[in-house]
Amino acid sequence: MNDPAQRPERRFPRASWLMLGWLTAVWVMLWGDLTAANVIAGFVIALVVTTVLPLPRVPFAGRIRPWGIVRLLAAFLRDLLIASVQIAATTVAGRRPKGAVVRVRLRSHSDLVLTLTSGFVSLVPGSIVVETHRLDGTMYVHVFDVDRHGGVEAAQRTVLEQEQRVLRAVGSADQLADAGMAPAGTGEGERR
Structure with missing residues (x-):
């Protein structure tokens, strides 16, 4: 040694x-x-x-993109406000929410992206990450009211959109390509 x-x-x-x-x-x-x-x-x-x-x-092979960070934080604040209002409305109305645990397979294989996505998802009221599998990038998220969220597919899409915002904020060009997204600034949308 x-x-x-x-x-x-x-x-x-x-x-x-x-x-x-x-x-x-x-x-x-x-x-x-x-x-x-x-x-x-x-x-x-x-x-x-x-x-x-x-x-x-934690190795960081990404690239800090200020505009991506601004979009990530703005979307997070929007989600925070909307979820807080929805939970308050459900509580005041006395309606019983239909909770569910949703399985989401992330597109990125980066530990940092998995951690940041988990953190942002858990910080929004009404959703909490209950388990993650690092090797295959699977995340299990408990959703407070899956019906109000628009169903299981909508809940999965919300998590994947959060992952995309994280990647656009701190992901490298290789990480974006591995996740099936065009590099920032090319004007292309998702490839998959």
């Missing part, structure tokens, strides 16, 4: 200063009191947690 490429990385701290700062801020917000003791304790805990339980490195 004399090859430097095979040796594990040994640096301290293992997490970035931005991550340590974020974790410290979360600690202070959880306590609800900005004191020197809370800041120091939060920083020490963040340092210990990221050193003892480091997150694996």
Whole structure:
């Protein structure tokens, strides 16, 4: 194991200063009191947690596209508003929702795209990712009211549209091609 490429990385701290700062801020917000003791304790805990339980490195082979990120966030905010109104209306009307677990096979094979898509889908009220299969890119999503959503096919289409927005925001040209989408800026639609 004399090859430097095979040796594990040994640096301290293992997490970035931005991550340590974020974790410290979360600690202070959880306590609800900005004191020197809370800041120091939060920083020490963040340092210990990221050193003892480091997150694996996620390779990023994509490309950041500002316009794609704007479209992703705008669509997310729209979905958030619409879903909140629909759930409130269902609750106020006293109607019993018809929940369902929907299986969706994603087009991308990137761990980052799977994670981001899962996060955005779960953050919208009325849908939660209950399971993912990394190797085949399958996601199981619980939908609060499948009838109001337009049926199983509409729920699947919603998840695939979210994946497409994530790919258009941070995917590489190869990832877009693998997912059957034309590279951004070509004016072409989906190939499949």
